[in-house]
Amino acid sequence: MDVKLALPDSYRLNASICNGYKISKVAFAFSLLFVDALLVALIIAYVPYTKIDWDAYLSQVSGFLEGERDYQNLKGDTGPLVYPAGFLYVYSAIQFVTGGDVYPAQILFGVLYIVNLGIILFIYMKTGVLPCWAFSLLCLSKRVHSIFVLRLFNDCFAMTFLHASLALILYERWHLGLMVFSAAVSIKMNVLLYAPPLLLLMLKAMSICRVIMALAGAALVQILLGLPFLLSHPVAYISRAFNLGRVFIHFWSVNFKFIPESIFISKEFAFSLLVVHLLLLTAFAHFRWCKHEGGLIRFLRSRLVSMPLRIATSNLLTNEHIATTMFVGNFIGIVCARSLHYQFYSWYFYSLPFLLWKTKFSTPLRLILFLGVELCWNIYPSNFYSSFVLFCIHLTILWGLWTAPSEYPYLKIKSSIQRKEE
Secondary structure, three states, rough: EEEEEOHHHHHHHHHOOHHHHHHHHHHHHHHHHHHHHHHHHHHHHOOOOOOOOHHHHHHHHHHHOOOOHHHHOOEOOOEEEEOOOOHHHHHHHHHHOOOOOHHHHHHHHHHHHHHHHHHHHHHHHOOOOOOHHHHHHHHHHHHHHHHHHOOOOOOOHHHHHHHHHHHHHOOOHHHHHHHHHHHHOOHHHHHHHEEEEEEHHHHHHHHHHHHHHHHHHHHHHHHHHHHHHHHHHHHHHHHOOOOOOOOHHHHOOOOOOOOHHHHHOOOHHHHHHHHHHHEEEHHHHHHHHHHOOOOHHHHHHHHHOOOOOHHHOEEEEEEHHHHHHHHHHHHHHHHHOOOOOOOHHHHOOHHHHHHHHHHOOHHHHHHHHHHHHHHOOOOOOOOOHHHHHHHHHHHHHHHHHHOOOOOOOOEOEEOOOOOOOO
């Protein structure tokens, strides 16, 4: 089967004319990486390191390296271990490389910061949503620099793996992308916020059989990483590493600090946020992400009753649709999260410029909203006003995404079957 992109001649002409612009975009991206690398080096050299979770991480890793496989006995200064097994492998490697010293660990995280930024810039260039100059917004967060090189949080590794997974998916490497996605989940479970939109994209892009195979590959990664704990103390591992019912301390909440603590810690508030989360995901899936397929129900029915393996023609998803669905799905989870700690900013900061440029807002308003989010995340401790303003900005961005035009999700291709006569 010979499959060719059915692109008009005018598109090919425009692509060739814009080739020089694409080269300048790449050059601008590399210049940002270089400048930000210098900034990271200066931060490591001159800004005092802030000890928060590093010692706790090393205590938990030390117990693992000494042979402990019961998650109930893996503890640190901040309490019991609550991350899946991938976290232990990553920080065991860091301890081996750095000897547990902070300064070389900061250098390692500085390299990680630049790698992550490079992956994000690649994603932005593949989608073509932002103007070139707006890439610089990705380098302007004081809080994100601090999260990476002054706090050394595991969120940094989780999000780097997640962004690498997205980059692979943009290249239609779904199976490998799902395995990297699973590795990201094994470091920190917040990555699961991307799971619902990712599943929808998989159903759009692949046959049911391929979807099942990709999910099986992701599950296999989880099983292999958790095998030492699953074989010895499975209940302790699953209940501690994948605990979805944790109650965070109200003081550290950046987003819902304006909610009274008695309400904040209540099960009713958590359940209400979960319901809103599911309703928003369903609404966006039905009216936005599956708009061109006739809605979510019609799309799912067509996928379940069709015979994908018999279809002679196939569809490829556009890079813009993949990134938009993933980033918006995660952002919905951010809006509905009961508690966002300061390191959680890394969960969605790198998608903020993309999300803002997907709205119909004017560029000055986009910049104001971006700076407003950054300001709220740099107020310590958070208070009634900063958390309320952040919540309002989140809702404004979400409304902008809801009212924005919905991009057509597919690249149209034509297929021809060339038969060889014997």
